[in-house]
Amino acid sequence: MPLCPRCQYRNAPDALQCSQCGLQLKAHGHPGIPLHQSRGGESLCMTCTYHADDTCTFPQRPEAQTCTLYSAIATHEALPDRPQDSAVAMGRLLRRNGGWLLLIALILLSLLIAVL
Numbered sequence: 001m002p003l004c005p006r007c008q009y010r011n012a013p014d015a016l017q018c019s020q021c022g023l024q025l026k027a028h029g030h031p032g033i034p035l036h037q038s039r040g041g042e043s044l045c046m047t048c049t050y051h052a053d054d055t056c057t058f059p060q061r062p063e064a065q066t067c068t069l070y071s072a073i074a075t076h077e078a079l080p081d082r083p084q085d086s087a088v089a090m091g092r093l094l095r096r097n098g099g100w101l102l103l104i105a106l107i108l109l110s111l112l113i114a115v116l
């Protein structure tokens with residue numbers, strides 16, 4: 001349940017505006033488009049991933065008080081692994097457990113030969 005950035009009221013996930021203070025929570029009247037809002041007048045861009053990597057082309061940058069695409073730098077790190085990260089993790093797993101994996105593969109191959 002999203003908190004209202006103005007009054008901290010806990011609203012329903014699809015609420016278009018805050019039930020308590022009326023602040024707009026979604027953009028374009030669509031419950032699937034969250035409208036991120038700054039607190040205390042500071043710019044959202046200063047903590048946004050797209051400002052940090054210089055990929056944002058929105059005209060309100062770097063002074064955006066509201067934005068539909070805001071992606072906080074801290075939460076961006078919690079996104080799922082990129083494919084190359086998964087490949088590196090798989091390589092590390094194979095290196096650490098290569099002996100066991102080879103043994104399991106030999107057992108499975110032996111069972112397959114015995115069955116056929």
Ligand code: SF4
Nearest residue numbers: 045048051056058067
């Ligand atoms: S996506 Fe929005 S918050 Fe992020 S840099 Fe662009 S305008 Fe600023």
Ligand SMILES: [Zn+2]
Nearest residue numbers: 004007018021
């Ligand atoms: Zn509110």
